[in-house]
Amino acid sequence: MPEQNTSQPSWLKLINIESVYSAEKQRRAFTFFTMISIALVLVTTLVVLNYHIYAKPLTVMLVVSDITFLVCAIYFMRTGHLNAVAALVLGIICMLCVALVYTGGKENTALYWLMFYPVVAFSTLGLRIGLIGVSVLLCVSCFLLYGPDIGQVKYGYAEKVRFSASFILVFLFTFIGEYFRNKSHMEIAHMTLLQKQDAHTDQLTGLANRRFITSHFLPLAKSRPEQYFPFTVLLMDLDNFKYINDSFGHDFGDHVLIEFSTFLESQLRSSDIKVRYGGEEFMVILPRIDSDAAFYVADKFREYISTQTIMFTQTQKTTITCSIGVVQVNKISEFNQAVKRADECLYDAKHAGRNCVIAGELA
Numbered sequence: 001m002p003e004q005n006t007s008q009p010s011w012l013k014l015i016n017i018e019s020v021y022s023a024e025k026q027r028r029a030f031t032f033f034t035m036i037s038i039a040l041v042l043v044t045t046l047v048v049l050n051y052h053i054y055a056k057p058l059t060v061m062l063v064v065s066d067i068t069f070l071v072c073a074i075y076f077m078r079t080g081h082l083n084a085v086a087a088l089v090l091g092i093i094c095m096l097c098v099a100l101v102y103t104g105g106k107e108n109t110a111l112y113w114l115m116f117y118p119v120v121a122f123s124t125l126g127l128r129i130g131l132i133g134v135s136v137l138l139c140v141s142c143f144l145l146y147g148p149d150i151g152q153v154k155y156g157y158a159e160k161v162r163f164s165a166s167f168i169l170v171f172l173f174t175f176i177g178e179y180f181r182n183k184s185h186m187e188i189a190h191m192t193l194l195q196k197q198d199a200h201t202d203q204l205t206g207l208a209n210r211r212f213i214t215s216h217f218l219p220l221a222k223s224r225p226e227q228y229f230p231f232t233v234l235l236m237d238l239d240n241f242k243y244i245n246d247s248f249g250h251d252f253g254d255h256v257l258i259e260f261s262t263f264l265e266s267q268l269r270s271s272d273i274k275v276r277y278g279g280e281e282f283m284v285i286l287p288r289i290d291s292d293a294a295f296y297v298a299d300k301f302r303e304y305i306s307t308q309t310i311m312f313t314q315t316q317k318t319t320i321t322c323s324i325g326v327v328q329v330n331k332i333s334e335f336n337q338a339v340k341r342a343d344e345c346l347y348d349a350k351h352a353g354r355n356c357v358i359a360g361e362l363a
Ligand SMILES: Nc1nc2c(ncn2[C@@H]2O[C@H](COP(=O)(O)OP(=O)(O)OP(=O)(O)O)[C@@H](O)[C@H]2O)c(=O)[nH]1
Pocket: 204, 237, 238, 239, 240, 241, 242, 243, 245, 249, 250, 251, 252, 253, 254, 257, 278, 279, 280, 350, 354
């Protein structure tokens, strides 16, 4: 997977390769479930039809495999963790394949069953672990076919050679196909990731933009409530910013906005989500913080800002202040109402003389 830039602000890391990678995850999950379903049907049919002729240890092994497949499928559905369960299931299937080669299966036709393994192993386990799984199966099968007699059935010479050659060819071409599919997929995923990050970044300040909140943060908070709720919204507005623009020019105004963003980054926690919400309006989301604690954070920040001098040139410098509205959000459905309420608090702060923080509650 492409590496993420470690110097990125933390909100940008929330837009990660996982969030643009869903088709690949679905492909692997779909292959995994198809494989588990076929394995379950096959193994169950074998046990039901042949339990009276199978040796007891074989029947027990097949039943244990069946139960393990089911447990793995349930575990994956609950947790979404595919790698470990896929490795376990493919490991068991590899052992069943080895057992088949050893016993020969019905009329010594076992070798045909092995041909599916490289395809499924690469598409479910990925390139590296798939390579290990298929190599193990190939080595153990060759040992059983060409190695010393340890009780395994005997296959004809032509059958052994044809199987080995065709298995190696399937292995090779599946590996090549998977390698280049994976490479081009990762390049596309990386490009999509950069475009997505760019589309959610405010070009002037480098903070998140308003779209980030609606299209990324809210769905994320909804899917992982324990990481974010309750959170507090701070709506901040620079005081008399029009005066700065009018007195010093638009470029100086831009510089002030950039400096203000730098203060946000340096004074607040990296896990806080800082957004340029409008022209000289900013939103900060403080995850897992109630409004009392958030009021303290906001007021400390307001005070810090009022002591800073922003330099543009040797002669052009200014001080700024900001007004802040604070509202706590307990669940996702409250968000829009909370932003509206924070806006009212901000309006009240402006009317109270600016350079102050006002906290409000939802009705
Ligand atoms: N330089 C610069 N100015 C901007 C930008 N976006 C908005 N503005 C300006 O910000 C100013 C906001 O003015 P007002 O809405 O009157 O607010 P204010 O002067 O800060 O007054 P209060 O909010 O009441 O304290 C306007 O002059 C906008 O043109 C920007 O990206 N860069």
